[in-house]
Amino acid sequence: MHAAIRPPAGTCGTGANRTDGRTQTALYTLIRPLLFSLDPERAHDLMLGALRRSYRIPGTAALIRSAYARRTPSLPVRTMGLQLRNPLGLAAGLDKNADCIGPLADFGFGFLELGTVTPRAQPGNPRKRLFRLPAHEAIINRMGFNSVGLAAFIANLTHARRPCPLGINIGKNRETPGQYAVDDYLLGLRAVYPFADYVTVNISSPNTPGLRALQERDTLAILLGALKTEQHILARVHARYVPLAVKIAPDLDDGEIGAIAHLLLEHDMDAVVATNTTVARPHIEETPLSRENGGLSGWPLRFMATHVIRELHRGVAGRIPIIGVGGISDADDAWEKILAGADLLQIYTALIYRGPGVVRDIVTGIRKRMATLGVETFAQARMAHAHHPAAD
Numbered sequence: 001m002h003a004a005i006r007p008p009a010g011t012c013g014t015g016a017n018r019t020d021g022r023t024q025t026a027l028y029t030l031i032r033p034l035l036f037s038l039d040p041e042r043a044h045d046l047m048l049g050a051l052r053r054s055y056r057i058p059g060t061a062a063l064i065r066s067a068y069a070r071r072t073p074s075l076p077v078r079t080m081g082l083q084l085r086n087p088l089g090l091a092a093g094l095d096k097n098a099d100c101i102g103p104l105a106d107f108g109f110g111f112l113e114l115g116t117v118t119p120r121a122q123p124g125n126p127r128k129r130l131f132r133l134p135a136h137e138a139i140i141n142r143m144g145f146n147s148v149g150l151a152a153f154i155a156n157l158t159h160a161r162r163p164c165p166l167g168i169n170i171g172k173n174r175e176t177p178g179q180y181a182v183d184d185y186l187l188g189l190r191a192v193y194p195f196a197d198y199v200t201v202n203i204s205s206p207n208t209p210g211l212r213a214l215q216e217r218d219t220l221a222i223l224l225g226a227l228k229t230e231q232h233i234l235a236r237v238h239a240r241y242v243p244l245a246v247k248i249a250p251d252l253d254d255g256e257i258g259a260i261a262h263l264l265l266e267h268d269m270d271a272v273v274a275t276n277t278t279v280a281r282p283h284i285e286e287t288p289l290s291r292e293n294g295g296l297s298g299w300p301l302r303f304m305a306t307h308v309i310r311e312l313h314r315g316v317a318g319r320i321p322i323i324g325v326g327g328i329s330d331a332d333d334a335w336e337k338i339l340a341g342a343d344l345l346q347i348y349t350a351l352i353y354r355g356p357g358v359v360r361d362i363v364t365g366i367r368k369r370m371a372t373l374g375v376e377t378f379a380q381a382r383m384a385h386a387h388h389p390a391a392d
């Protein structure tokens with residue numbers, strides 16, 4: 001396991017004062033101080049609750065859509081057999097229970113990843129378990145898979161509007177011993193399969209003891225083998241092939257990333273999500289909150305996540321789509337992930353710090369860079385960059 005990858009010189013300073021308001025919408029600029037005056041988890045619940053309730057008022061959905069989704073330019077991509085209106089998705093963990101799909105899609109995302117959902121309902125870790133580090137636009141969380149469980153999750157999904165493709169992220173219950181982890185993932189896969197546009201197998205949350213051990217070569221080979229066999233059975237039963245992705249941690253050394261890349265190819269996986277939060281504390285050592293246990297997300301994670309994407313891209317040689325996530329807060333960060341090998345992108349923490357307008361800003365910025373380079377795909381952007389590194 002390596003410590004933090006240092007940022008390239010001159011690209012980021014210390015990360016202090018990241019909250020410069022560049023991409024905050026006027027509305028979010030007003031709301032944010034209020035939200036940030038509250039306990040972070042309470043603010044999160046309040047915000048999602050308010051969004052859900054406001055959608056019962058006729059006209060609200062149209063208003064949000066015209067403020068965000070309609071202003072997000074179209075940047076169609078096709079990957080994993082899915083057609084997306086743009087390549088930027090919501091990362092897992094924000095809508096854990098699939099109960100805020102409509103409003104989140106109306107922020108302009110190209111796709112949403114829901115969950116993590118565990119087979120049985122569980123409360124997660126005791127509170128307080130979510131911490132903001134505003135000077136670094138970062139979050140530390142040790143939520144520990146608080147989940148309503150598969151039955152309630154699917155009930156929510158059944159009633160939901162489906163405005164964009166939905167990934168569903170599955171995990172294991174805390175009480176399930178490691179040797180039975182495969183059974184939990186199989187339960188999850190069977191239950192969510194008919195409702196998912198893709199399924200992500202989360203083996204990288206740092207807050208469920210033993211979960212990350214599933215990334216080790218022999219254990220991972222067994223897990224992927226079992227899930228792939230089940231996926232093929234389910235594809236026949238439902239007459240629909242649902243792609244299967246694996247989400248990995250940023251706290252892996254190059255040898256471990258290479259071994260995972262090899263296994264992904266061997267098992268014909270459909271995508272890889274890189275990365276989850278880190279247990280390292282890059283660039284925030286001086287912050288007292290850095291001593292809180294849990295996974296760090298946001299700006300300080302950016303370079304570690306980009307490094308994993310670059311190594312994975314080398315390992316899978318473009319044969320498996322990479323969903324790049326970790327510390328993206330503007331179009332420059334997004335472009336860095338694309339050049340490193342990402343085919344799709346996700347954000348979580350930037351949405352908290354910059355508000356929904358960040359979706360439009362990132363997609364607009366990517367589109368501009370592609371137009372400047374005269375390319376239509378991210379693979380072409382990488383080729384153009386390799387030939388003329390200064391051109392973008």
Ligand SMILES: Cc1cc2nc3c(=O)[nH]c(=O)nc-3n(C[C@H](O)[C@H](O)[C@H](O)COP(=O)(O)O)c2cc1C
Nearest residue numbers: 091092093116141275276297298326327347348349
């Ligand atoms: C509060 C919080 C809860 C999260 N919960 C999950 C989760 O349930 N499953 C998961 O795969 N990732 C989860 N994540 C990780 C995010 O999906 C993402 O991988 C990570 O935050 C890095 O992206 P970011 O820097 O844009 O936030 C969570 C992140 C945060 C901040």
